[in-house]
Amino acid sequence: MxxxxxxxxxxxxxxxxxxxxxxxxxxxxxxxxxxxxxxxxxxxxxxxxxxxxxxxxxxxxxxxxxxxxxxxxxxxxxxxxxxxxxxxxxxxxxxxxxxxxxxxxxxxxxxxxxxxxxxxxxxxxxxxxxxxxxxxxxxxxxxxxxxxxxxxxxxxxxxxxxxxxxxxxxxxxxxxxxxxxxxxxxxxxxxxxxxxxxxxxxxxxxxxxxxxxxxxxxxRHWLVSRRARMTLGSAIVAFFLALGSTSIVRQRVDATVSDIKEMQQGNxxxxxxxxxxxxxxxxxxxxxxxxxxxxxxxxxxxxxxxxxxxxxxxxxxxxxxxxxxxxxxxxxxxxxxxxxxxxxxxxxxxxxxxxxxxxxxxxxxxxxxxxxxxxxxxxxxxxxxxxxxxxxxxxxxxxxxxxxxxxxxxxxIGEVGNSRALKRGRSARTKVDNSRPLKLARPPRTILVACPRRIGDVLMVTPLVRSMKTQWPEAMIDMIVFRGTEGVLEHNPDLRRVITVAQRVPLRERIADAAGIWRRYDLACAATDSDRALIYTWLAGRKRIGLVNADREKWFARLMLHRIALDWQLQAHVVSTTLELALLVGVTPRAEVVAPGIGPDLERRARFEARLNAPPGAMPAQPMVVLHLCPMYGYKKWTVDGWAATIRWLRAHGFAVALSGGPAQAERAYAAQLVVAAGEPILNLVGELTFGETAEMIRRAKLFIGPDTGTTHVAAACGTLTIALFGPGDPVRWGPWPWNWPVGEAPWARRGSGLRGNVYLLQGENECVPCRQEGCGRHEESTSDCLTGLRASRVIAVAAQLLGIQAPTQARIVDISR
Structure with missing residues (x-):
C-alpha cells in the first residue's frame, strides 16, 4: 500500500x-x-x-x-x-x-x-x-x-x-x-x-x-583482509591511548581511582x-x-x-x-x-x-x-x-x-526484476559464503537428500536428485521427507528409497530416526533451509552440503556443513536455488522436475484404467481436461461458480472433465458441491487416486487447470498444457516450473499473466498482487480478493486459445517467454 x-x-x-x-x-x-x-x-x-x-x-x-x-x-x-x-x-x-x-x-x-x-x-x-x-x-x-x-x-x-x-x-x-x-x-x-x-x-x-x-x-567487506584488520585495530588502540592521556579523561579516571581508595578506607x-x-x-x-x-x-x-x-x-x-x-x-x-x-x-x-x-x-x-x-x-x-x-x-x-x-x-528488493536480483545476489554471495566446490575423493556411492517440508517443496527437489543420478548413475540416492509427502515421489526412477519421518514425535522415536541414518551416507544434502533438514544432514553424511537462508544465515550451519549455498528466497525460483547444491559437488545442474508415476504393475494399471473410464464422466472417444479444485490452504482457492462455469463451457465443447484432489473430507465435500453446481456429468476422482495415478491421468489430458498447489507443479512437470491460477503467491519463487525449461533462466516475473513453455500462469489483477500473505484475512483459511474476483471468462478465454478453439470472449494470450 x-x-x-x-x-x-x-x-x-x-x-x-x-x-x-x-x-x-x-x-x-x-x-x-x-x-x-x-x-x-x-x-x-x-x-x-x-x-x-x-x-x-x-x-x-x-x-x-x-x-x-x-x-x-x-x-x-x-x-x-x-x-x-x-x-x-x-x-x-x-x-x-x-x-x-x-x-x-x-x-x-x-x-x-x-x-x-x-x-x-x-x-x-x-x-x-x-x-x-x-x-x-x-x-x-x-x-x-x-x-x-x-x-x-x-x-x-x-x-x-x-x-x-x-x-x-x-x-x-x-x-x-x-x-x-x-x-x-x-x-x-x-x-x-x-x-x-x-x-x-x-x-x-x-x-x-x-x-x-x-x-x-x-x-565491512574490506575487513576480510588480515592486514586491514590489523591496521584498523592499531589505529583504534593508538587513538584511545592518545585520548587517555588528555586532561579530562585523566581527571575522570583519577576520580574513579580516588573513590575506590576512599571506599577501601571505609569512607x-x-x-x-x-x-x-x-x-x-x-x-x-x-x-x-x-x-x-x-x-x-x-x-x-x-x-x-x-x-x-x-x-x-x-x-x-x-x-x-x-x-x-x-x-x-x-x-x-x-x-x-x-x-x-x-x-x-x-x-x-x-x-x-x-x-x-x-x-x-x-x-x-x-x-x-x-x-x-x-x-x-x-x-x-x-x-x-x-x-x-x-x-x-x-x-x-x-x-x-x-x-x-x-x-x-x-x-x-522483492519488487525488482528477478534476473537483476539474481545477478546482484550471486555477486554478493562470492564474498560471504563458502560455495566453492567440495572435493570428493571418489563419486559417492550413497547419497541422502533431506527435505522435511511440504509436498511442493519435496517435488521441487527432484531436479537436484535427477542431476546427481545423471552425473553418478551408480549412486544409490535416498530422500528423507515428512510422512504424508512421500506420494509425490511415487515410482521416482532416480531414488532407491524414501524415508519418512513424522513431524511431531516423542524423543524416543527421534533418537531411533537418528540412529537409523547415522553416518550411513557418503554425501548428505540439506535441500531446504530448515533446522530439521540440517540435523538430518549432519547425522547422515560423511560429507555434507546444504541451503542456508541468505538473510538469516545460521552460524551453526557453517559448523555442521562442509559447504553451503545461500538461498535468496524471493529473488530466485526454488528450483534454481536448489540446483545451487549441485554446483557445490561439481554436478552439472539439470532443471527437470520429475513427476510421480504408477510403475509397470499391470494389475494396478488395469484398475486405474477401469476407474478412469467409469461413468458418469467417461467419454472414451473425447479428449479430457483435469481440474484440481483444492489447494492445501483456503486462501489460494478459486470460486465454485468459476469452476462450474468453466466445466459447463468445457462440456459444451466436447471435453470430458475429471476432478482430482486429496482424501480430506473438506475436499470431497467441495467437489460434491461443485458437481451439483455444474449440472454436468463429471468424473469425480477426488480422494480416489494416489499422486502417481493423478500424474498418469494428467499425462493423458489435453489440459490441466489448478490453483497454486503441489498438483499444479506435477501437471507442469508432466508436460501437459497447464493453467495455474495465482493470487497471493509469488511466481518468482513458486510458479510452476515449465517442462523442459532451461537451467539458469527464471521462468516468471513477479507480476503479470502469460505463457512460458507448457504453463500459462494466470494471475489476479488486484494492485496488491502478489502480496505474499495468507489471503486478505491473513490466515490460512481466509479468502483472497484477487482470486474470488478472477472472472471465469478469463480462464475460459485462455483455455480456449490453448486448446485451439473459439472462446466466447477474446483475450489476447501473452507469451512472456524469451
Missing part, C-alpha cells in the same frame, strides 16, 4: 528531525514522536492497513511484545496495587505508542526512511558545534568542568552525543560505494559528537565504546561509594517486595523510609537508582525485570538476525539498530536510561524507524 504523499513527506521530516533536535530543542523529539503517532492513527483507520499491521505483528511478535511489556507492568501497578504514579508511566508509554508508528512507517518507501541517518549526522554536528562554542564560553556550562545543556544533565547528554556520533559513521553504507563527501561529513559528525561526549566527562557511557566500534566496522561518601550504597538499598527493597517492587515512581519515598530507619544513608535518597536494572528491580520487582529483559531481547533480536544480509542497505540498518539498542542496554548499567521522556521517545522511535527501514528495503 502507498501512503498519501503529503503524510509521507511529513513523516519523513519528523523521522529526520527527531534525532537532529534531541540535544538542541527541549521536547523536540517528543513533538516529532507525536506527529508520526497521529499519522499512524490515520493510517490504521483503513481495514486493509490494519490487515497489513496484523501481518507485521505476527512477523515481529517479539519486537512488539518487548515494547509493550514495561508500560503494561506499570499500568498493572497503577490499576491493581495503586503503587505506581502517572508521571512514572509517561516515558514508558512512548514504548507502547511507537507500535502503531512502526506499522505506519513500514508503509513508507525505503528512500524516505533511510534519511534518518542524516538526522543522526545533523544531531551530532549540532551537539559538536555547541561543544566548541561552550569550550570558548565556559559561562554556558551547566556543571563545573562538565558539558551539558539547560535541559539535560552531563551524563545523558554525553551518552546521547556519543551515540549520535557513532551512528553517523555506522550509517556509512555497506552496499554501494559511498561518496567521498558523504564519508567526510559523517566522519566530521562522529568527531564532533565524540568531542561533546568527551567534554561531558560521562565515563559510564564510555563503556559502550567497544560495542559501538564493533557496529561501525561490522559487515563511602564518594560518587562511586554512594552509587554502590544506592544499588544495595535497591536490592534490599527488592528482597522485601520481590514480585512487583515498591511501585514505579515510589523509589525516593521508599529510600527515605530506609534512611529514617537508619537502613541506608540519607545521601542516597533519590528518585532513581542510577541504573536501569536496579531501578526496575526495586520499583517493579521480578515481573518488571522480566519485562525489561523482554524489551532488550525483543528489540535487539530482529537487528541481530538481519545483520548478515547480503543486501548492504539492510545490513547497515541492522548495525544502526544494534548500536541504538546495545548502547541503551550498556548506558542503563550506570544511569536510568529510559526514565527521561525524551530518552524513551528517542529510543522507541529510532528502533521502530530502523526496523521499518529493513522491512521497506526487503519489500523493494
Amino acid at each position: 502507498r501512503t498519501n504523499q503529503l503524510s509521507g513527506c511529513v513523516a519523513t521530516l519528523a523521522v529526520v528531525l527527531s534525532p537532529a533536535v534531541m540535544l538542541s530543542i527541549r521536547g523536540g523529539t517528543g513533538y516529532c514522536f507525536f506527529v508520526i503517532f497521529a499519522l499512524a492513527l490515520v493510517y490504521l483507520g483503513k481495514a486493509e492497513h490494519r490487515r497489513c499491521a496484523a501481518a507485521l505483528f505476527r512477523e515481529h511478535r517479539l519486537f512488539v511484545l518487548g515494547l509493550i511489556g514495561m508500560p503494561a507492568v506499570v499500568l498493572f501497578q497503577l490499576a491493581v496495587f495503586r503503587s505506581s504514579t502517572f508521571p512514572a508511566l509517561d516515558p514508558f508509554l512512548r514504548l507502547a505508542l511507537v507500535v502503531p508508528s512502526f506499522f505506519y512507517l513500514t508503509s513508507l518507501a525505503y528512500r524516505q526512511l533511510r534519511l534518518v541517518q542524516w538526522g543522526f549526522v545533523a544531531g551530532a554536528l549540532g551537539v559538536g558545534t555547541w561543544a566548541i562554542y561552550a569550550h570558548f564560553h565556559p559561562v554556558v556550562w551547566v556543571a563545573s568542568g562538565r558539558l551539558g545543556n539547560s535541559f539535560t544533565n552531563p551524563i545523558p547528554f554525553g551518552d546521547t552525543a556519543l551515540l549520535l556520533g557513532f551512528l553517523s559513521i555506522v550509517s556509512i553504507t555497506r552496499g554501494r560505494r559511498a561518496r567521498i563527501a558523504e564519508v567526510a561529513i559523517k566522519i566530521a559528525a562522529f568527531l564532533l559528537g565524540g568531542y561533546a561526549s568527551y567534554l561531558s566527562g560521562s565515563r559510564g557511557g564510555w563503556i559502550a565504546v567497544a560495542l559501538l566500534v564493533w557496529t561501525t566496522v561490522g559487515g 563511602i561518601d564518594t560518587s562511586l561509594g554512594l552509587r554502590l550504597q544506592l544499588w544495595r538499598a535497591s536490592a534490599l527493597l527488592y528482597s522485601r517486595h520481590p514480585a512487583f517492587g515498591v511501585g514505579r515512581g515510589r523509589l525516593e519515598e521508599a529510600l527515605n523510609e530506609l534512611a529514617q530507619r537508619a537502613e541506608a544513608p540519607r545521601a542516597i535518597v533519590n528518585a532513581g537508582a542510577h541504573s536501569e536494572f536496579f531501578s526496575t528491580l526495586s520499583q517493579m520487582g521480578t515481573v518488571g525485570v522480566a519485562a525489561l529483559l523482554l524489551l532488550y531481547v525483543g528489540t535487539f533480536t530482529p537487528f541481530w538476525r538481519n545483520r548478515l544480509s547480503a543486501d548492504g542497505e539492510i545490513a547497515t540498518a541492522s548495525y544502526l539498530g544494534l548500536a541504538v539498542v546495545g548502547s541503551t542496554i550498556i548506558f542503563g548499567l550506570t544511569i536510568d536510561a529510559l526514565t527521561l521522556v525524551m530518552s524513551a521517545a528517542f529510543f522507541a522511535l529510532n528502533v521502530a524507524t530502523l526496523l521499518a527501514c529493513i522491512e521497506a528495503r526487503k519489500r523493494e
